[in-house]
Amino acid sequence: MSGFRAPLVAAGLVAALLLGFVIARTTGSSSPNGAAAPPAAATAIPSHSHGGAASGDLSGVSLSAGGFTLVPAAVAFAAGVPQQYSFRVLGPDGKPVTRFVLNHEKLMHFVVVRRDLGGFQHLHPAMSPDGTWTVPLTLPAPGVFRLYADFVTFDPTGQQVPLTLAVDATVPGNYAPVALPAMARTAEVDGLTVSLEGTPQINQTQPLSLRVFANGAPVTDLERYLGAYGHLVVVREGDLGYLHVHPEDQLVGGAVKFWIAAPSSGRYRMYFEFQRAGVVNRAEFTVEVPA
Secondary structure (H helix, E strand, O other), X not given: OOOOOOOOOOOOOOEEEEOOEEEEOOOOOOOOOOOOOOOOOOOEEOOOOOOOOXXXXXXXXXXXXXXXXXXXXXXXXXXXXXXXXXXEEEOOOOOEOOOEOEEOOEOOEEEEEEOOOOOOEEEOOEEOOOOEEEEEEOOOOOEEEEEEEEEEEEOOOOOEEEEEEEEEEEEOOOOOOOOOOOOOOEEEEOOEEEEEEXXXXXXXXXXXXXXXXXXXXXXXXXXXXXXXXXXXXXXXXXXXXXXEEOXXXXXXXXXXXXEEOEOOOEEEEEEEEEEEOOEEEEEEEEEEEOO
């Protein structure tokens, strides 16, 4: 998660290459090799206008990438039972990673999607000093869920590296996959209507705008959530390749505007998160990219 990607922009925005994935982010300065390690939260990736571009396929299809490995404490759950889920990220030296970079106000974004692309959750674990991440997690129904750890850390040379590592978790029981909803240009959520403008094209960067309406009138009081006016997670049907991209820094004509390109034809599920009056809402869309 060539991948969904954001276009090249002005100097100072850095193209971040995820293993097999495109993710648009700007990066702060990185520590030189051998320099003293700053506190985990001292270095931050700021909000960006619409990021850089890099080629590669979607991320989140492996528990190991770039020498880093996701090590979960458990991968089995009971349906509907809350539990404290914990995991570590091991670095190229085999030791738990404890240095992470603030990325949109969090050191770790933890995303959950069932294999039929339902059951979306976007959580933010807490890390203990030994590098163990913990997050309250409930998987509500039987099935296989994909758990994504989305973060930025440092490689052995001290350069910042964004990664998404993922693992499956199983909830035993009578599982009946739910068919992916048909394509639609609008979605209803909590009394609001969200419209989708634009269609991703293979290997062609395109704008994708989302507008929020209340009672037919455009909403003008969207608030920043985790440093941006919106967050867009895109998951590809089949292999569950993953992208988490952020929009332009300001609203564009009242819309939250992203820039993306499709890595392949097929169907994708888009999860758009936005905040209004202190409440985070999520609108979901199915997008089909033609060959």
